[in-house]
Amino acid sequence: MNALILAGGRSTRMGTDKSLLTYHHQPQWRYLYELLTPYCSTVFISCRADQKDNFDSFPCLIDNREIGPLGGILSAFEHSPTEAWLVVACDMPFVSPETIAFLVSHRQPNQIATAFQHPETLFPEPLLTIWEPQSYQSIQAQFEQNRFSPLQILKKANVHLIPCPTPRWLQNINTPEDFKNTTGQ
Numbered sequence: 001m002n003a004l005i006l007a008g009g010r011s012t013r014m015g016t017d018k019s020l021l022t023y024h025h026q027p028q029w030r031y032l033y034e035l036l037t038p039y040c041s042t043v044f045i046s047c048r049a050d051q052k053d054n055f056d057s058f059p060c061l062i063d064n065r066e067i068g069p070l071g072g073i074l075s076a077f078e079h080s081p082t083e084a085w086l087v088v089a090c091d092m093p094f095v096s097p098e099t100i101a102f103l104v105s106h107r108q109p110n111q112i113a114t115a116f117q118h119p120e121t122l123f124p125e126p127l128l129t130i131w132e133p134q135s136y137q138s139i140q141a142q143f144e145q146n147r148f149s150p151l152q153i154l155k156k157a158n159v160h161l162i163p164c165p166t167p168r169w170l171q172n173i174n175t176p177e178d179f180k181n182t183t184g185q
């Protein structure tokens, strides 16, 4: 299994690149890199070409097209179609070692993905999910129809949904106000 840290967003609501924000005494992408390394053969940062210098010499996977997070996931499968991809967005600062251990321990490789169930919407959270190789076909099919929602793929598919024991794990931070409320900075 490989890991993919989604960091290629435009962060328009935040006004500054969300992947570079500090929550654990280091940029969030660097924190996630450490956290994912024990579980994965390679951890990649998923980003645009113009962001690459932000990530020193760490392995990056550049989006082949800019269509949002699905573009990052699709580029990952284009790079390694037979690998599973543990995908984590860089704007979820409450993801912890326990979160990843929990997700990995519930993995069902015979389904297209293993995902947390959002406690309010009851939908899968697509950006903290293990995407199995068999999901690649569904992703390609959706892309070919000009539909770019990872959630829609998971809603239609045979996904292993796991209840989230700590709803905060799924909280994402999108605005300066969210950031201030979370960190006090």
Ligand SMILES: Nc1nc2c(ncn2[C@@H]2O[C@H](COP(=O)(O)OP(=O)(O)OP(=O)(O)O)[C@@H](O)[C@H]2O)c(=O)[nH]1
Pocket (backbone or CB within 6 Å): 006, 007, 008, 009, 010, 011, 012, 013, 014, 018, 019, 046, 047, 048, 063, 066, 067, 068, 069, 070, 071, 072, 073, 088, 089, 090, 091, 127, 174
């Ligand atoms: N690789 C990649 N990651 C993306 C892309 N768009 C969003 N992401 C990541 O997906 C996660 C959720 O992003 P969003 O909050 O939906 O989008 P955003 O562009 O970062 O933020 P807004 O511009 O405020 O909507 C974040 O970790 C983003 O870095 C993309 O086009 N490519």
